[in-house]
Amino acid sequence: MDFLRPASWEEALAAKAEHPTAVPIAGGTDVMVEINFDHRRPDVLLDLNRIGELQEWETGQDTVRLGASVPYTRIMDNLRGELPGLALAAHTVGSPQIRNRGSVGGNLGAASPAGDAHPALLAAGARVEAESVRGTRMIPVEEFYTGVKRNALAPDELIRAVHIDKADGPQQFSKVGTRNAMVIAVCAFGLALHPASRTVRTGIGSAAPTPIRARVAEDFLNAALEEGGFWDNGRIIPPAVARQFADLVSASASPIDDVRGSASYRRHALGVMARRTLGWTWDEYRGDERNIRCA
DSSP states (O other), X not given: OEEEOOSSHHHHHHHHHHOTTOEEESSOTTHHHHXXXXXXXXXXXXXXXXXXXXXXXXEOSSEEEEETTOBHHHHHHHOTTTOHHHHHHHHTSSOHHHHXXXXXXXXXXXXXXXXXXXXXXXXXXOEEEEEETTEEEEEEHHHHEEETTEESOOTTOEEEEEEEEOOXXXXXXXXXXXXXXXXXXXXXXXXXXXXXXXXXXXXXXSSSSSOBOOHHHHHHHHHHHHHTTHHHHOOOOOHHHHHHHHHHHHHHOOOOOBTTBOHHHHHHHHHHHHHHHHHHHHHHHHHHHHHHHHO
């Protein structure tokens, strides 16, 4: 196994172009586990740890540009206000040691349907900045996942950053596991309210071959909120609407039976999480609206 250690981003792109099968490694929380258990034996490892820009982020007026190697701990500590859904998801990732090393870029590269960052990225409407010696392209996150542990990167491309709009409304993340901590998700759900566009976005993890959005559920809830004037009047969402939304989220999934849980349990859990996160986010939105009116 060859081990490459580029000192700059340009060197990394050149190395990836020369060795298209090279496996990038930064935190190593996925790759090293696979190597240690002999589930993977790449010919070339491409170590990105010397490239400092990948561990930095930039906060613009409307968007956060998150370097591919920014660890979850830094998201939790520094970006909770701008990216609340992702910060909540980061709290559920492994142990403190894993959160100190693991990153959103690594989660995206692995493209596991159970990756904790994916539902929050889908709900927030993230975009993946992929680059090669041929140039740069921005990939909407819902188009990034192409199959089980497969993504839209070309063989010579690397993830440089993730662009995420700063939250303009409440966001939530919920996860079910076989124990309370250090666990792979049985299923997970992310929800983000976007009052500026009067839309709701969702993200589902570990309940389909890829992370997905519950688009039919989103369309239903968007229409119900608009028709009822809820964005303006701030009224409580009727239980019947919340139940229908939860049922549509459950129906959007296509889970399997495995050692962590059954397909029927995953569908049931997604419905519960969808109903709860809708209640939490809407209560927060209503509180914000009341505070604005009273100010």
